Amino acid sequence: xxxxxxxxxxxxxxxxxxxxxxxxxxxxxxxxxxxxxxxxxxxxxxxxxxxxxxxxxxxxxxxxxxxxxxxxxxxxxxxxxxxxxxxxxxxxxxxxxxxxxxxxxxxxxxxxxxxxxxxxxxxxxxxxxxxxxxxxxxxxxxxxxxxxxxxxxxxxxxxxxxxxxxxxxxxxxxxxxxxxxxxxxxxxxxxxxxxxxxxxxxxxxxxxxxxxxxxxxxxxxxxxxxxxxxxxxxxxxxxxxxxxxxxxxxxxxxxxxxxxxxxxxxxxxxxxxxxxxxxxxxxxxxxxxxxxxxxxxxxxxxxxxxxxxxxxxxxxxxxxxxxxxxxxxxxxxxxxxxxxxxxxxxxxxxxxxxxxxxxxxxxxxxxxxxxxxxxxxxxxxxxxx
Amino acid sequence: xxxxxxxxxxxxxxxxxxxxxxxxxxxxxxxxxxxxxxxxxxxxxxxxxxxxxxxxxxxxxxxxxxxxxxxxxxxxxxxxxxxxxxxxxxxxxxxxxxxxxxxxxxxxxxxxxxxxxxxxxxxxxxxxxxxxxxxxxxxxxxxxxxxxxxxxxxxxxxxxxxxxxxxxxxxxxxxxxxxxxxxxxxxxxxxxxxxxxxxxxxxxxxxxxxxxxxxxxxxxxxxxxxxxxxxxxxxxxxxxxxxxxxxxxxxxxxxxxxxxxxxxxxxxxxxxxxxxxxxxxxxxxxxxxxxxxxxxxxxxxxxxxxxxxxxxxxxx
Numbered sequence: 108x109x110x111x112x113x114x115x116x117x118x119x120x121x122x123x124x125x126x127x128x129x130x131x132x133x134x135x136x137x138x139x140x141x142x143x144x145x146x147x148x149x150x151x152x153x154x155x156x157x158x159x160x161x162x163x164x165x166x167x168x169x170x171x172x173x174x175x176x177x178x179x180x181x182x183x184x185x186x187x188x189x190x191x192x193x194x195x196x197x198x199x200x201x202x203x204x205x206x207x208x209x210x211x212x213x214x215x216x217x218x219x220x221x222x223x224x225x226x227x228x229x230x231x232x233x234x235x236x237x238x239x240x241x242x243x244x245x246x247x248x249x250x251x252x253x254x255x256x257x258x259x260x261x262x263x264x265x266x267x268x269x270x271x272x273x274x275x276x277x278x279x280x281x282x283x284x285x286x287x288x289x290x291x292x293x294x295x296x297x298x299x300x301x302x303x304x305x306x307x308x309x310x311x312x313x314x315x316x317x318x319x320x321x322x323x324x325x326x327x328x329x330x331x332x333x334x335x336x337x338x339x340x341x342x343x344x345x346x347x348x349x350x351x352x353x354x355x356x357x358x359x360x361x362x363x364x365x366x367x368x369x370x371x372x373x374x375x376x377x378x379x380x381x382x383x384x385x386x387x388x389x390x391x392x393x394x395x396x397x398x399x400x401x402x403x404x405x406x407x408x409x410x411x412x413x414x415x416x417x418x419x420x421x422x423x424x425x426x427x428x429x430x431x432x433x434x435x436x437x438x439x440x441x442x443x444x445x446x447x448x449x450x451x452x453x454x455x456x457x458x459x460x461x462x463x464x465x466x467x468x469x470x471x472x473x474x475x476x477x478x479x480x481x482x483x484x485x486x487x488x489x490x491x492x
Numbered sequence: 493x494x495x496x497x498x499x500x501x502x503x504x505x506x507x508x509x510x511x512x513x514x515x516x517x518x519x520x521x522x523x524x525x526x527x528x529x530x531x532x533x534x535x536x537x538x539x540x541x542x543x544x545x546x547x548x549x550x551x552x553x554x555x556x557x558x559x560x561x562x563x564x565x566x567x568x569x570x571x572x573x574x575x576x577x578x579x580x581x582x583x584x585x586x587x588x589x590x591x592x593x594x595x596x597x598x599x600x601x602x603x604x605x606x607x608x609x610x611x612x613x614x615x616x617x618x619x620x621x622x623x624x625x626x627x628x629x630x631x632x633x634x635x636x637x638x639x640x641x642x643x644x645x646x647x648x649x650x651x652x653x654x655x656x657x658x659x660x661x662x663x664x665x666x667x668x669x670x671x672x673x674x675x676x677x678x679x680x681x682x683x684x685x686x687x688x689x690x691x692x693x694x695x696x697x698x699x700x701x702x703x704x705x706x707x708x709x710x711x712x713x714x715x716x717x718x719x720x721x722x723x724x725x726x727x728x729x730x731x732x733x734x735x736x737x738x739x740x741x742x743x744x745x746x747x748x749x750x751x752x753x754x755x756x757x758x759x760x761x762x763x764x765x766x767x768x769x770x771x772x773x774x775x776x777x778x779x780x781x782x783x784x785x786x787x788x789x790x791x792x793x794x795x796x797x798x799x800x801x802x803x804x805x806x807x808x
Contacts, residue, residue, distance in 0.1 A: 146648055147623070147624055147648060150624070150645045150646065150647070150648075151635075151636055151639070151645075151647060151648060151649055152636065152640060152645060154632075154636065154649075155636065203575075275612075278612070278615055279643070282643045282645065284643050285611070285643040310602065326602070329602070330600055333599075335599045335600050335682065336599075336600075336661075336682040337598065337600035337682070338598045338600065338660040338661040338681070338682045338683075339597075339598040339600070339601075339660035339661075339663075339665075339666045339667070340617075340621075340625075340663070340666045341598075341600075341601060341613070341617070341666070343600075345620075346600065346601060346602060346603050349603040349612075349613065349616070350602060350603045353603055353609070464622060
C-alpha cells in the first residue's frame with residue numbers, strides 16, 4: 108500500500124486549527140467498517156476502491172474509506188438531534204495509479220441538526236471552515252468551487268416538461284452518459300396515443316384504466332397464459348404500474364431543441380457565483396418559485412461566505428458533485444490550480460438523505476467537510492515532482 | 493522457471509476438446525506420473541511441461557505469470573481485471589467452448605427488455621425498498637464494468653459460487669449475470685436475457701502470459717507449438733487447386749486474379765481459402781482450364797507466425 112508522507116506537526120496543527128476552534132467534539136471511527144453497509148450506500152462501483160478484509164469465517168469488512176458514514180452512525184446511535192464532531196486520521200482507498208497514495212490523512216467536521224435548523228447558514232459555515240482549513244496550508248492557488256446537486260431538479264421544473272420526461276431527467280442528473288443521451292434525443296416524434304409501440308404497449312393499454320389490484324390480477328393471468336413462473340422481488344402490481352408508465356413515457360415527446368439547449372447551458376455554467384445565479388435565472392423557463400427559493404438561499408450562503416473567503420476565489424458550477432457521493436444539496440470543493448480538479452484539497456456538502464438511509468428517525472439534516480492536509484500544505488502533494 | 497509451461501484444463505468437456513484439438517495437430521498429450529497425474533508432456537514439443545489445472549486456475553496462473561501458455565475460457569480471463577491486456581495476450585480463439593456471458597432477469601418482468609429498463613427499475617427498487625437490487629454472479633469485475641457502461645449504479649452484487657441461475661427463484665437475488673450456451677437453463681429457471689444484455693461472446697482461447705519469465709528455451713518451444721497449431725488451422729481453412737498447365741497469358745491472368753483475392757501460388761496451381769473453392773474452380777473451368785483437382789493440405793506452414801510476432805512485440 109502506498110502511504111502518503113506525513114505533514115510536519117506544526118503545519119498540520121495550523122490546518123486543523125479552524126476545525127478544532129469550531130466548537131466540535133472530537134470523534135473517531137473504527138478502522139474496519141462493515142463492507143455491506145458501505146456498498147449499499149455507495150454502490151458496487153465503490154468496491155474497486157476499497158481494501159476488503161475478512162477473518163476466516165467472519166463477515167467482510169473494509170478499511171475505512173472515509174469517516175462520514177461511521178460518524179453519522181455513531182451520532183444516530185447516540186440519539187441526540189444535534190451534534191458537531193471533528194476528526195483526524197488515516198483513510199484508505201485503493202488506486203490503480205502508481206502516483207496516488209492509498210493511505211492518507213483526512214481531517215474533517217460533520218454537523219447534524221434537526222429539520223427546522225437554518226441549513227443555509229450551516230452550509231456556508233462548513234464550506235467556510237473547509238476553506239479556512241485548506242488555506243492554512245499556505246498555498247496561494249486555491250479556489251472554492253460551489254455547486255448544488257438539488258438545483259438541477261428545481262431548474263428542470265421551470266421548463267414545463269411532461270412529468271415522465273422530467274422524472275427521467277432528474278433520475279439521470281448524476282449520470283453524465285445517460286443525461287447526454289437524453290439531451291441528444293431532441294425533437295424525436297412522440298408515439299401516437301393508439302400506437303402500441305412494441306414491447307408491452309398493447310398490454311399497457313389494457314392495464315392503464317384499471318385499479319392497482321385489478322391490474323395486478325390481469326398481469327398474473329397473462330403470466331399464467333404465457334406459462335411464466337414469476338420469480339424474484341417485484342410483484343405484479345409494480346410491474347403493471349411500470350408497464351403503464353413506460354408506455355406513457357414513450358408517448359411523451361422528447362425535449363425540444365430549445366429545452367435541450369437550456370439544460371446544456373445550465374450544466375455548462377461555470378462563473379463567479381452571483382453571475383452564475385443570474386445565468387440560471389436567465390435560462391429558466393416560466394416563473395418558478397422553487398428555483399427562486401433555491402437561488403435566494405444561495406445569495407444568503409454567499410453573503411455568509413464572503414466574510415471568510417475572498418470574492419475572487421469563489422466559483423459556482425451547478426453540476427459539482429459525483430455520481431456515487433451521498434450529497435443531495437449544496438456541495439463544495441477547494442481546489443488548487445497546481446493539483447487540478449482530480450485532486451481536491453477539500454470536499455464537502457449536504458447529505459440529509461444519508462441519515463434516513465442509515466435508519467435515522469424523523470427529519471434530520473447533515474452537512475460536513477473533509478480536508479486532505481498533505482494536499483493543503485504548500486510543500487506537500489505535487490511539489491517538486 | 494526453465495522451459496515452457498503450458499496449462500490446459502484438467503476436467504470436463506473443455507479438457508476433451510483441448511485434447512482433441514492438440515491431437516488433430518499431431519500433438520499428443522502424455523500424462524506422466526500415473527493416470528491421475530496432473531503433469532504431462534506434449535509429444536511434438538520437447539521440453540514443454542504441461543500442467544492440468546481447472547479452467548479458473550488457468551486464468552489466474554496466466555494472470556500471475558505462473559505459466560507461459562494456457563487454454564481457458566475468455567470469460568474467465570476477462571474476470572482477471574479490466575487491464576487484462578497488459579498482462580495476458582490472447583493468441584488464438586479456438587472455436588470451441590462457446591458461451592455467452594449475459595444479464596438475465598425474471599421473465600415475469602414484462603416491463604424490462606433492455607439495460608435502460610433495468611437502470612430505471614433498479615432506481616425505483618432502491619427508492620421503494622431502501623435496498624439495492626441484488627445481482628447474483630461470480631463474474632464481479634465484468635458485471636461492474638458492464639453495468640457502469642450502461643449507467644446502472646443502484647445494484648449490489650451477491651457473489652455466487654454455483655447454481656447462479658436459481659438465485660432469483662430462491663430469493664437471494666433479483667437478477668443474474670451468468671454464462672449460458674443454449675439459454676435452456678435460464679429458461680427453466682424463469683429467466684430471460686435482456687436484448688442488449690450480452691456482455692461477452694466467449695470461447696476457449698490460447699493465451700500467453702506477459703508476466704511469465706520468457707527465456708530462450710521457453711520462446712523456442714512456444715514458437716514450435718504456435719507454428720504447428722497455426723499451420724494446422726491454416727490447412728483446415730484452405731484447399732489446393734491443381735490443373736493441367738496451359739502456360740498462356742489467359743492462365744497467368746487468372747492466377748494473378750486468384751492471388752489478388754487472397755490465394756497463394758503453388759507449383760502447378762494455387763492455394764485458396766476453403767470458402768473460395770467452388771468460385772475459383774468455376775472461374776478456371778470457364779477459362780477452359782481443367783479438370784481442376786481440389787486437395788486438402790494437412791499443414792500449411794507460413795514463413796511468419798502471426799501469434800509469435802504478436803507475442804514478441806508484446807514481450808520485447
